[in-house]
Amino acid sequence: MELARDVLDKLLVDGEHRPLGRVDGLVLSWAADEPPRVIAIELGAATLAQRLPRWLGRMIDALARRFSPRHGEPYRLDWERVRRLGRREIEIDIDGPRSGALDTERWLRDHVIARIPGA
Amino acid sequence: MKKLLEITLGIVTSIGGFLEAGSLATSAQAGASFGFALLWSIALGTLCLIFLVEMSGRLAAVSRMPLAGVLRARLGYSFFVIVLAAVGIVAYLVLATELGGVAYALQLATGVSYRLWALPVALVCWLILWKGTFGVIEKGVSVLGLVTVAFLVAAVRLHPHWSAVAAGLVPTRPAHQAAHYWYLVVNILGATIAPYLLYFYSAGAVEDEWDESHLPVNRAVAAIGMTFGGALSCAVVVVAAMVLLPRGVRVDDYKDMATMLSPVLGHWGFPLFVLSLAIACLGAALEVALSLAYLVAQGFGWNWSENAKPRTAARFSAVYTAALLLAPLPLLAGVNPLKLTNISMALTAVSLPFAIGPMLLLLNDEDYAGEHRNGPISNLVVMVTIALAFVLAVVSIPLVVVGG
Numbered sequence: 062m063e064l065a066r067d068v069l070d071k072l073l074v075d076g077e078h079r080p081l082g083r084v085d086g087l088v089l090s091w092a093a094d095e096p097p098r099v100i101a102i103e104l105g106a107a108t109l110a111q112r113l114p115r116w117l118g119r120m121i122d123a124l125a126r127r128f129s130p131r132h133g134e135p136y137r138l139d140w141e142r143v144r145r146l147g148r149r150e151i152e153i154d155i156d157g158p159r160s161g162a163l164d165t166e167r168w169l170r171d172h173v174i175a176r177i178p179g180a
Numbered sequence: 181m182k183k184l185l186e187i188t189l190g191i192v193t194s195i196g197g198f199l200e201a202g203s204l205a206t207s208a209q210a211g212a213s214f215g216f217a218l219l220w221s222i223a224l225g226t227l228c229l230i231f232l233v234e235m236s237g238r239l240a241a242v243s244r245m246p247l248a249g250v251l252r253a254r255l256g257y258s259f260f261v262i263v264l265a266a267v268g269i270v271a272y273l274v275l276a277t278e279l280g281g282v283a284y285a286l287q288l289a290t291g292v293s294y295r296l297w298a299l300p301v302a303l304v305c306w307l308i309l310w311k312g313t314f315g316v317i318e319k320g321v322s323v324l325g326l327v328t329v330a331f332l333v334a335a336v337r338l339h340p341h342w343s344a345v346a347a348g349l350v351p352t353r354p355a356h357q358a359a360h361y362w363y364l365v366v367n368i369l370g371a372t373i374a375p376y377l378l379y380f381y382s383a384g385a386v387e388d389e390w391d392e393s394h395l396p397v398n399r400a401v402a403a404i405g406m407t408f409g410g411a412l413s414c415a416v417v418v419v420a421a422m423v424l425l426p427r428g429v430r431v432d433d434y435k436d437m438a439t440m441l442s443p444v445l446g447h448w449g450f451p452l453f454v455l456s457l458a459i460a461c462l463g464a465a466l467e468v469a470l471s472l473a474y475l476v477a478q479g480f481g482w483n484w485s486e487n488a489k490p491r492t493a494a495r496f497s498a499v500y501t502a503a504l505l506l507a508p509l510p511l512l513a514g515v516n517p518l519k520l521t522n523i524s525m526a527l528t529a530v531s532l533p534f535a536i537g538p539m540l541l542l543l544n545d546e547d548y549a550g551e552h553r554n555g556p557i558s559n560l561v562v563m564v565t566i567a568l569a570f571v572l573a574v575v576s577i578p579l580v581v582v583g584g
Binding site for chain 1: 243244245249252253256257258260261310311480481482483489490491494495497498547
């Protein structure tokens with residue numbers, strides 16, 4: 062498995078095939094004289110901001126801190142939750158709609174979209 | 181039998197959905213200024229478009245992933261952001277352009293200024309997206325768009341010298357107004373090779389659950405549908421060349437082209453022009469707004485579907501809502517709709533390398549395109565198109581300054 066090719070930026074779905082987002086970043090741990098190990102997947106604007114040129118990343122990070130429902134806090138999924146590494150998507154063992162991965166979707170739905178007639 | 185119906189429907193959809201503000205206006209300008217001489221640029225653009233549309237459909241059918249999703253997964257976030265910025269900014273301007281087309285058609289019909297129509301038109305577009313499904317939008321509006329066949333009827337009834345028309349399909353150096361000539365070439369290619377169409381088409385293939393068995397449908401729709409669509413653009417050039425050019429009309433405003441059908445189609449000419457402009461631009465506005473939402477939502481891995489209720493795809497719906505809220509701004513500020521059209525089409529040409537460049541990589545990737553990877557001919561065409569796109573991107577801005 063190659064992390065950049067097979068994991069990073071892949072679509073994440075829950076057990077019911079509901080999209081959760083994409084693998085925006087990976088958390089690795091280096092223990093002394095052990096090979097590095099992936100311990101978690103990160104999602105969110107703050108994680109993505111780190112992958113942009115610094116001036117742009119800082120701006121987006123500041124915006125996310127102020128306006129996002131998670132206050133710019135990335136959402137972490139433990140690597141143990143990965144159920145299947147597919148070619149098209151990575152299946153995660155969580156209940157999507159209740160997870161923090163969909164905080165922004167939920168906030169936007171409850172505060173804006175659902176209040177418009179016909180939604 | 182079912183496939184045959186799908187092919188027919190797909191072809192009708194591409195013909196009815198082909199003309200929009202950009203192709204209508206730039207074709208009319210080309211005909212009015214240079215006769216048949218610029219027909220080659222429509223043919224060239226249509227040929228590139230056929231290959232690109234076929235590829236985006238094939239990629240979606242084989243990978244069962246939409247173009248923006250493959251783009252992010254295969255080329256990574258940093259690259260995706262660049263494409264998102266380039267295609268996104270241009271799509272916003274094109275959306276404003278199409279709203280302007282509908283608004284101007286309403287001005288022609290009612291005498292009330294397009295500036296007052298901008299917001300109601302955006303609201304109607306939003307309502308259709310909010311309540312409609314993908315099928316209603318794609319098929320319904322495109323079937324209505326068949327009214328644009330009026331241009332083909334008019335072109336045939338004008339009895340052009342077909343040998344002169346055919347001669348226009350061969351590129352020639354302009355005898356006069358060279359800067360304006362090349363400016364229109366860039367505009368026409370920008371209007372014909374519309375990047376948003378690739379995202380729209382590919383998302384549609386996924387919404388309609390295409391698989392490998394749809395590859396023949398895909399090929400037929402791309403080749404036949406786009407060829408007939410390109411023929412409609414050519415018909416606009418022919419009509420403009422035979423009606424506007426002899427009368428010395430220079431198209432600097434949509435109203436300059438409003439009577440182009442009248443000498444041929446009599447008192448049906450004006451209403452048919454207005455209806456064509458309104459429906460063609462309305463259909464395109466819906467497609468562009470949706471393409472923007474597809475691009476963003478698929479790239480970030482949000483739930484997306486035009487067939488779902490807005491509340492089940494909140495961020496997706498929020499993108500097209502925001503786009504339609506902001507798109508009337510240039511019109512409200514009083515920017516001339518035809519000026520806006522020309523600027524948008526020239527900038528589309530600038531964005532082409534970012535939009536088309538990735539196709540070469542994605543269509544050669546075994547993980548995504550599998551055994552249906554590009555063959556040598558497709559690769560050659562994309563490479564030539566990319567080279568063309570780079571040239572267009574470089575010359576576009578200077579030409580707007582000297583030739584616009």
